Amino acid sequence: MSPDVLSIARTIRMMPVVREPPSIDEKIRQAPKDAHLWSLEFFPPKTVLGQANLYERIERMTRSLQPSWVHVTWGTGGSTRDSSLELAARVQNGVFDPEEDVSSVTSPRDGACDVCLHLTCTNVDPVYLDEALDSAKRYGICNILALRGDAPRGEEYWVATDKRFQHAIDLIRYIRARHGDYFCIGMAGFPEGLSRGTEADHQRELAFLKEKQDAGAQFIVTQLFYDVDGFVRWYHACRQAGITIPVIPGVMPIQNYSSFLRMVNLCGATVPQHVLDLLEPIRMDDAKVKDTGIQLSMELIRTVRAHTDIQTFHIYTLNLEKSATNVIKGIANVPSPIPDLPGAETWDEFPNGRYTDARSPAFGEMDGYGASLKLPPSQAVQLWGTPVDEEDIARMFTRYVSGQLSCVPWCDIPVWDETTQLLPMLLRLNMPKAEGGKSWWTVGSQPAVDGCESSDPVFGFGPEGGYIFQKAFVELFLTQEDKEALVAAIRASARPVTYFAGTCDPSSMETNVQRQGLNTVTWGVFPGKEVAQSTIIEEASFRAWRDEAFAIWREWELLFPPRSATRSLLRRIHDHRWLVTVVHHDYKDPDALWNLLDQVQTAR
Missing domain, CATH: 3.20.20.220 (TIM Barrel)
Structure with missing residues (x-):
């Protein structure tokens, strides 16, 4: 340390x-x-x-x-x-x-x-x-x-x-x-x-x-x-x-295209049309971008x-x-790298969000300035309102996954196209319990994919002629009771399912992944290249994201007056909810993870 x-x-x-x-x-x-x-x-x-x-x-x-x-x-x-x-x-x-x-x-x-x-x-x-x-x-x-x-x-x-x-x-x-x-x-x-x-x-x-x-x-x-x-x-x-x-x-x-959009939106930078015209046709190919x-x-x-x-x-x-x-x-005449140092081609040159390889110096968010809402306070309040109970929070998440909100505190860009395939399940997870949902608030998810072409407009990435694979995963904010019910269902499952769970307390950690174990959940196979593992969920990456995710609750809380109902609500959620990430390893069954979640009986 x-x-x-x-x-x-x-x-x-x-x-x-x-x-x-x-x-x-x-x-x-x-x-x-x-x-x-x-x-x-x-x-x-x-x-x-x-x-x-x-x-x-x-x-x-x-x-x-x-x-x-x-x-x-x-x-x-x-x-x-x-x-x-x-x-x-x-x-x-x-x-x-x-x-x-x-x-x-x-x-x-x-x-x-x-x-x-x-x-x-x-x-x-x-x-x-x-x-x-x-x-x-x-x-x-x-x-x-x-x-x-x-x-x-x-x-x-x-x-x-x-x-x-x-x-x-x-x-x-x-x-x-x-x-x-x-x-x-x-x-x-x-x-x-x-x-x-x-x-x-x-x-x-x-x-x-x-x-x-x-x-x-x-x-x-x-x-x-x-x-x-x-x-x-x-x-x-x-x-x-x-x-x-x-x-x-x-x-x-x-x-890459997604990090480029995130940074220019964050900075309010103007992008000339000729730049957008160059990037749009190749946006799914990280190497070309x-x-x-x-x-x-x-x-x-x-x-x-x-x-x-x-x-x-x-x-x-x-x-x-x-x-x-x-x-x-x-641009400049600089000497070549000295022979006894490794070459410039490194294994982590294509970062892809919060769950890249935790060994990467570029792991996680791309700006390096720590947790923030990435919106001006007035705009944040206008978008997310002034919640006074957990049903208000659940409705905010529901509006986001359904495309009615452009962002939430943990995700500063709209949901991706692949989310539409999961929309019925994500709505059931996020909706308030009083409205038939679970009030499990999702901040990340992806469906299973079994070898689609790398040129696929929804799931594809990298050069043409390759194939993309994904395991289904989801990360959620849960109550203590719902976390325990979900973990019990995972332990009882006859099929391979792994999870990480933690609270705002840095010492809290639950997992069924062996120490130093890796969860590669997205990978691509391309002609003449090593397998590209673009999304990896492991203990180090989960811990880093967990700390940031709970810090964002505190940042959101501080938009509101001391002792206000909203501030008290957000602090209570920060103090008591769990962040849980679940990966189902049977990527050939697109419904496996979502059927498991559906079967979990939530606390009422």
């Missing part, structure tokens, strides 16, 4: 301060006019195995791509502070062996790469913020990206942990006041604006950027964008507004360079390797 910030700080207080590397603004200023400068962004993985694999991946990528620096993200409210600081310290000092204590290292090793550590200031205790800054300084980290971070609740009811930290500019001023000029401080930029408002709104946002620059910010890293013309206009508007510090465009290569994303990113970079004086670009890697590597090698 990663040591917390305080223990790291205590351990390293006696360490000498290591050399201060060149800051980001110095590197950009000193670079030749025809140079290509790159930064790569990584986030702390959710599992121990993913963490170890990320160390290996970063070492390989920094050696082969030679980025000028690496960004390490910091979860909203400091939710990843322990793992973020440890990851940043390891990269800064070249300590990539997960068994080695990074706090014992007194100077950077061969393979070290300068780090820009992200920090957010909302809902953060200043003690932890001070410890993080002091520890970063001790580890030789001199670059900080100062972010506000989303408030972890609705604005109306959000009360800052410390009133000194309401906006990113407050964090910039605090760092300057406490540490002088030691840190090179960056800020975020939004080429499409924080809101799609009037010209006056956009001018106000530019004025805010200028104010942050005047407060001590020394560079800007932008949010992802695909509208290059819009970015170029925004960049020149920044310069006209007196913003003179370096602007570093954020480039996110498209990894990834290759197209690489080409689009290279085209974006070349266009920005042709119309601005920008020579530095920030690559959002999403903890994946192939796309970032190919984009950089396609």
Whole structure:
């Protein structure tokens, strides 16, 4: 387990301060006019195995791509502070062996790469913020990206942990006041604006950027964008507004179609029609989407360079390797990977949601910023209402699976086409008990598939000429009584059925899967390739998702006033429901899982 910030700080207080590397603004200023400068962004993985694999991946990528620096993200409210600081310290000092204590290292090793550590200031205790800054300084980290971070609740009811930290500019001023000029401080930029408002709104946002620059910010890293013309206009508007510090465009290569849609919806990014036209015909083929994303990113970079004086670009890697590597090698003259490190073709380059391989550094959600509702508070309340009893919750889930709601707190995109095959069963599961349902709230499901063609418009993925297989599975929020009834039915089943179950208590775990056992529930067989296992349910992945799923109940709760009926309801559900994932292994019988669930007698 990663040591917390305080223990790291205590351990390293006696360490000498290591050399201060060149800051980001110095590197950009000193670079030749025809140079290509790159930064790569990584986030702390959710599992121990993913963490170890990320160390290996970063070492390989920094050696082969030679980025000028690496960004390490910091979860909203400091939710990843322990793992973020440890990851940043390891990269800064070249300590990539997960068994080695990074706090014992007194100077950077061969393979070290300068780090820009992200920090957010909302809902953060200043003690932890001070410890993080002091520890970063001790580890030789001199670059900080100062972010506000989303408030972890609705604005109306959000009360800052410390009133000194309401906006990113407050964090910039605090760092300057406490540490002088030691840190090179960056800020975020939004080429499409924080809101799609009037010209006056956009001018106000530019004025805010200028104010942050005047407060001590020394560079800007932008949010992802695909509208290059819009970015170029925004960049020149920044310069006209007196913003003179370096602007570093954020480039996110498209990894697969569903994650692309999720990210642009989350960020509110405009997608030009020609990009959509390129992706739509190949959206089911992840390899072709990834290759197209690489080409689009290279085209974006070349266009920005042709119309601005920008020579530095920030690559959002999403903890994946192939796309970032190919984009950089396609634009700049960088050496090939050194022979004694593994190649860039890795086994987890095609992530597929929360149940990918838990060994993957990219396991789970794709942004790395922790649990959130991924909607503005006002929109969330408008969509999901103000529930006052469990029947209201059941009706919300029922509306979602039937296609009447575009999202729920745990699923930020509409239900997939394959869900229509399960609709009668999902309605019976989710509907209130008073209306003939079970009030078992589903947050994930899939039907069994026995060898459909990979070009199938509903179930297909990957290159043509392959075949897709799926085991039926479902994950649900259940009461204690209903969980026990379901588990009893699983144990009595003569056919192979496995499950994982847990509550909000991290120590709670029930399963009939042997330790280290794997549940591959979706796989594809393609000509001339190894079997692709795109969805794997195992203990590590279930635990990580369980923690996030219950954290989302708390995020939803905080949209409502203290002591309100809705807030009390959501807290009660968070405290007492179980999350249960069930897999039926007979993928040749499409009805097997659903017949089993139908037979379970629910508590009334």
